[in-house]
Amino acid sequence: MKVRYKNLWIRDAEIADAAKLCQWWNDGELMKYLGFPNGLGKSVEEIEDKIENYTDEKGRLLLIEYQGQSIGEMFYDNLGNQVAEIHIKICEAIYRNKGLGRIILSLLIKELFNQGYQKIILDVNLQNTRAQHVYELLGFKKLRINDDSWVDQLGCSQSSVDYELVENDFRDYATDTNIGG
Incomplete structure (x- = not known):
């Protein structure tokens, strides 16, 4: 996948990105909402293997760049x-x-609908209210709250929220009026 919008760029992760992904994935503060407050403990080599095994048929690991700098992943x-x-x-x-x-997310969602997907789903930690707000702005519908549905690395019970989006409910925020050049 290659999607560009002004200073934003979404692209397939490449082997050269493995070191940066390793840094992010092993950062417990960054990964705590995903249930990994100690990080994932992955090596660069393991991440390289993961990147090599993604296909268009299975899905993709993507890098997010803004103003020429890698800022995140999806x-x-x-x-x-x-x-x-x-x-x-x-x-x-x-x-x-x-x-x-x-x-x-608007860029990714548009691309997935253009590829023929009819529904997009996700789950999010119940504590991550900022992310829930963004998903709901985009038109995602809350399906359910899963109370105490998983246990994080520290043994703490966590809850999650399931969301789904269909194209008719999608609100696109990737327009010329929403981000500076």
């Missing part, structure tokens, strides 16, 4: 039956809370 998995599951992280803290997330 992925989508093809679940079959024209359903994709997505996840996103803006990993560089200085780029959070600037409205970039909803624009980046």
Whole structure:
């Protein structure tokens, strides 16, 4: 996937990105909402293997660039039956809370609908209310709250929220009026 919008760029992750992804994935502060407050403990080599194994049929690990700098990552998995599951992280803290997330997600969602997906799903930690707000702005519908549905690395019970989006409900934030050149 290659999607460009002004100073934003979404592209397939490449082997050369493995070191940066390793840094992000092993950062417990960044990964805590995903249930990994100690980080993932992945090596560069393991991440290189993961990148090599993604295909258009299975899904893709994607890098997010803004103004020429890698700022985050996301992925989508093809679940079959024209359903994709997505996840996103803006990993560089200085780029959070600037409205970039909803624009980046808009670009990904548009591309997935253009590829023929009919539904996009995701789940998010119940504590991550900022992400929930963004998903709901984009038109995602809350399906359910899964109370105490998983346990993080520290043994703490966590809850999640399931969302889904169909094209008719999608609100696109990637327009010329929403981000500076």
